[in-house]
Amino acid sequence: MSLDLGAVGRQVGPAVVEWSSTDAILYALGVGAGQLDPAAERELTTENSNGVTQQILPTFAIVLSQRAGLAVDIGQVDRAKVVHGEQKLTLHQPLSVEGSASLTARVSGIFDKGSGALIRTTIDAVDPASGAPLFTSEGASFLRGAGGFGGPKEAPADWPEPHREPDVSVAVPTRTDQALLYRLSGDRNPLHSDPVLATRAGFDRPILHGLCTFGITARAALQALQVDPGALASISGRFTKPVLPGETFTVSLWKDGDRTIYRTADGDGDAVLDRGVLTTR
Template identity: 60%
Template sequence: MTIDVDAVGRTAGPAQISWNATDAILYALGVGAGQDDPAAELELTTENTESLAQQILPTYAIVLSQKAGLRAGYGDVDTSKIVHAQQSLTLHQPLPVEGSVLLTQRITGIHDKGSGALVTTDTEGVDEKSGDLLFTASGSAFIRGEGGFGGDRGPSSSWNAPARKPDHVVKTATRPDQTLLYRLSGDRNPLHSDPAFAARGGFDRPILHGLCTYGSTARVLLRALGAAPDRLASITGRFTRPVMPGETLTVSIWSEGDTHYFRTTDSEGNVLLDRGMATLREGDAV
C-alpha cells in the first residue's frame, strides 16, 4: 500500500448533497446538544418549540462531503492508519437549516512527516440554487507509515494560547455510545464503531470521531460567547490525541479582540484539540 505523492491538485466532484431540518437535529444530538440539559439547546434539537426558530450548528458543513462520499484519491492506503490531523471551516455566509450544495474537493498538499504522510484538502460548498459560495472546509489527514518519501514537511504553526487564565472554561460530557449516534450524520468509518477495525489501527476499542470533538467544542464555544450559531465566521483546530467515548471534555477559551482562541482537554488534562481559533460575524446573541 503506497501513497500517491503525485495526487496534489487532483479533484473530486462536483457532488450534490442536500440536508433538511431533521439532519440538522441529528447532527446537533451527535455532538452533545441537550445532553447536559435537554431544555437548554432546543433551538438546535427541535423544530417546533414555541418562540424558538430552529438553528443549525455550522460545523455540520464539514461532514457534508463525508455524507456525499466525496474523496479525491491519493493512493492505495490502509484506512485504519488514517487519523484526522487538522480542520478549518470558513463560512462565507450562514449555513441554512435546510439546503443543497454542490461540493468540489481538491488535494492541496502531501507532506512528509517522517513517521507518516500528511494530506491536505480543500472542499468548497456552493449553493445549488444561487450559485453562491457557502463554505470552504480545509482539512488534513495523517496516514501512519506512509512517510519517508523525501517530500516537504509542510508549514508549521506558531499558535500560542494567551498567557493568562481563560475567559471561559466549560465542561461537556460525551456518551459511551456517542460514536454510534454521531456516525449517523455521515461518517461511517468503522474505526469509530468496529472493535476489530479499531484494533487494526492500534486502538483497544473504537475511538470518538475527531469531528465529533470538533463539533462539540464549537457548540460549547458559541454558547460560552453568547453567540447564535449563524454568527460563526470561521473556526480551526488541530487534533492532538484520540478521544474515547464517555470522556468529559473541557473547553478553555481566550478572547482577544475579534479572535477567540480555544483548547479542548480531557478529564486528565491531556490536550485533545489544540491551536483553536474562531471568529464571529456581527449579529445577535443567543
C-alpha cells in the same frame, strides 16, 4: 503502499448534497445538544417549539462534506495508516437549516514530515442555483510511513499559544453512547461502534469520532461565548489524542482580539483538540 505525489491539484466533483431540518437536529443531538437539559438548546434540537426558531450548528457543514463522497485518488495507500490530523471550516455565509450544496474536492498539498506524509484536502461548497460560496472545509491527514520522499516541508502555522488563565472554561460531559448517536449523521466507521475492531486497533473500546469532538467543542464554545450559531465565521483545530465516549471535556477559551483561541482537554487534562482558533462575524 504508493502515495501518488502527483495528486496535488487533482480535483473531483461537483457532487450535490441535500439536507433537511431533521438532519440538522440529529447532528445537534449527536454532539450533545440538549443532553444536560432537554429544555435548553431547543433552537438546535427542535423545529416546532413555541416561540423558538430552529437554527443549525454550522459544523454540520463538515458532515455534508463527508456525505458528498468525494474521494480524490492519492494512490494505493493503506487507509489503516491514515490519521485525521487537522480540520478547519470556513463559513462564507450562515448555513441554512435545510437546503442543498454543490461540492468539489481537491488535494491542496502533500508535505514530507519524515516519518509520514501530510496530505491536505480542500472541499469548496457553493449554492447549486447561484454559485454563491457557502463554505470551505479543509482537512489534513497524516499517512504514517510515507515520509522521506524529499518533498516540500510545510512551515509551522502561527498559533498564539496562551500563557494565562482562560477567559472562559466550561466542562462538557459526553454520553457513553455518544459515538453511536453521532454515527447516524453519516460516519459509519466501525472503529467507533465495533468493540472487536476497536480492540484490534489497540483501544479498550470504540473511540469517539474526532469530528464529534470538533462539533462538541464548537457547540460549547459558541454557548460559552454567547454567540449565535449563525455568527460563526471559521473554526479550526488539531486532533492530538483519541477520546473514549463518556469522557468529560474541558473547553478553555482565550479571547484574542477578533478571534478566540481554544483548547479542549479530556478528564486527565490532556489536550484532545489543540491549537484551536474560532472567529465570528
